[in-house]
């Protein structure tokens with residue numbers, strides 16, 4: 682048995698109060714989420730739209746849902762009404778779709794720009810070149826219903842702490858560069874989401890403001 686309540690409580694004792702914890706509940710049943718909720722946890726992360734939709738109505742409405750997985754533009758409309766943050770914005774097209782769906786219901790959606798920092802080819806995310814092109818385009822200036830709140834990244838899945846550390850440093854550099862170039866007047870651009878069960882200590886050391894923890898809380902998937 683995984684003691685979810687104990688895991689989450691001890692994790693919170695270890696991390697600085699300034700670092701936000703997103704409990705990643707993908708593949709886990711609503712009953713597990715409720716145990717975490719009852720310890721006071723409110724931010725939960727899921728990577729699939731269908732799964733979030735099927736769980737959220739069974740759970741308290743003050744849960745802050747974060748989407749952390751690749752999102753297809755045609756599914757944006759299903760989550761915009763309730764999502765708290767979309768951490769996995771990985772294309773300009775997706776960002777524009779979020780903006781237009783949010784406009785329809787007069788909402789503003791917090792978004793993180795996912796940046797490709799890992800060695801692996803398979804991980805989604807922007808390159809810095811793509812981000813510069815996006816941020817300098819006139820269409821970007823016209824977005825009104827997305828709040829760009831920072832960046833998100835996933836390090837390579839490896840035991841090599843040096844490499845993970847370097848990749849997180851790179852993400853922090855990307856954040857600082859974007860902040861200085863395009864977001865100096867945007868106080869909301871302040872989040873660096875990095876760190877999972879295997880590498881959150883390194884991430885915090887490198888300046889993470891949001892960690893996304895699944896298996897360490899809910900057990901192996």
Ligand SMILES: *Cc1c(COP(=O)(O)O)cnc(C)c1O
Pocket residue numbers: 705707728749750835877878879893894895896897
């Ligand atoms: C699954 C997932 C996590 C959590 O992974 P754990 O190793 O179980 O902590 C974090 N971020 C993203 C984007 C994920 O898909």
